[in-house]
Amino acid sequence: MSSESSKRITLPGREAISSEGPRGQLLVVSSPSGAGKSTLCKRLRREFDDLGFSVSYTTRAPRPGETDGVEYHFVDASTFQEMAARDEFAEYAMVHGNMYGTDARTVEAALAGGRDLIFDIDFQGGRSLRRHFGEDVVLVFILPPSLQELERRLRTRATDANEVIERRLKVALSEMEHYAEYDYVILNDDLDTAYDALRGIYLACRHRIARTRFLAERLLAGEEVSTR
Numbered sequence: 001m002s003s004e005s006s007k008r009i010t011l012p013g014r015e016a017i018s019s020e021g022p023r024g025q026l027l028v029v030s031s032p033s034g035a036g037k038s039t040l041c042k043r044l045r046r047e048f049d050d051l052g053f054s055v056s057y058t059t060r061a062p063r064p065g066e067t068d069g070v071e072y073h074f075v076d077a078s079t080f081q082e083m084a085a086r087d088e089f090a091e092y093a094m095v096h097g098n099m100y101g102t103d104a105r106t107v108e109a110a111l112a113g114g115r116d117l118i119f120d121i122d123f124q125g126g127r128s129l130r131r132h133f134g135e136d137v138v139l140v141f142i143l144p145p146s147l148q149e150l151e152r153r154l155r156t157r158a159t160d161a162n163e164v165i166e167r168r169l170k171v172a173l174s175e176m177e178h179y180a181e182y183d184y185v186i187l188n189d190d191l192d193t194a195y196d197a198l199r200g201i202y203l204a205c206r207h208r209i210a211r212t213r214f215l216a217e218r219l220l221a222g223e224e225v226s227t228r
């Protein structure tokens with residue numbers, strides 16, 4: 001890992017949005033490679049179909065089974081650099097030797113439109129989004145039960161070459177040291193238990209004041225309000 005960069009995005013005023021409709025929540029999930037964050041994020045999106053996924057841009061080559069525009073937008077290094085120069089990323093960083101970036105327009109549209117978004121990004125990205133979007137961001141860190149189990153999962157997943165797995169394992173400990181910058185930590189030992197925790201955190205997010213204030217405001221203005 002090396003560079004970290006981000007930009008400030010001008011958003012519509014918080015007050016204007018909060019009284020008119022729900023404000024979107026940005027749920028960031030990070031972990032060392034292989035701890036299970038993609039598995040957990042996919043399951044959450046299957047259960048909550050109004051939860052959008054922030055499809056990042058990356059210079060990494062697609063793995064077998066990955067589709068452009070679904071897991072990632074796969075681009076070459078010069079396209080990525082051009083996008084960065086045009087300020088098209090909300091944040092971007094080098095992770096495990098490749099560039100990864102969050103599409104700024106997706107984030108702006110979700111926040112303004114009151115839609116929740118989930119992000120599978122590393123600690124550098126989580127830190128940047130927290131810095132720029134403050135309390136609209138909820139940070140969740142997933143930990144594996146041990147480094148041995150992390151290695152077993154990466155090898156069982158069998159999506160990466162041996163040297164890629166070795167490189168990812170080498171930085172796993174230093175990535176995990178960033179857990180304390182996060183709001184929540186989930187130990188993904190048992191998948192169902194870890195999923196229950198993530199689901200609970202997301203449900204709590206949906207009831208945060210920034211997302212529900214408009215309901216209370218409407219009620220106080222004499223309207224009948226409903227969550228349906």
Ligand code: ADP
Nearest residue numbers: 033034035036037038039153157188189190191
């Ligand atoms: P990440 O997105 O963090 O790199 P993945 O979600 O791809 O990790 O998970 C890595 C591998 O570990 C996958 O093969 C997944 O099916 C498996 N896995 C995830 N959680 C668990 C768990 N609790 N127990 C056993 N295997 C798991």
Ligand code: 5GP
Nearest residue numbers: 056092093095100101102120121122124125
């Ligand atoms: P992978 O190559 O395994 O899909 O992802 C490698 C790492 O890059 C993971 O930690 C993943 O969360 C992170 N990542 C994916 N997209 C982004 C992004 O847009 N920004 C940042 N900072 N990290 C990302």
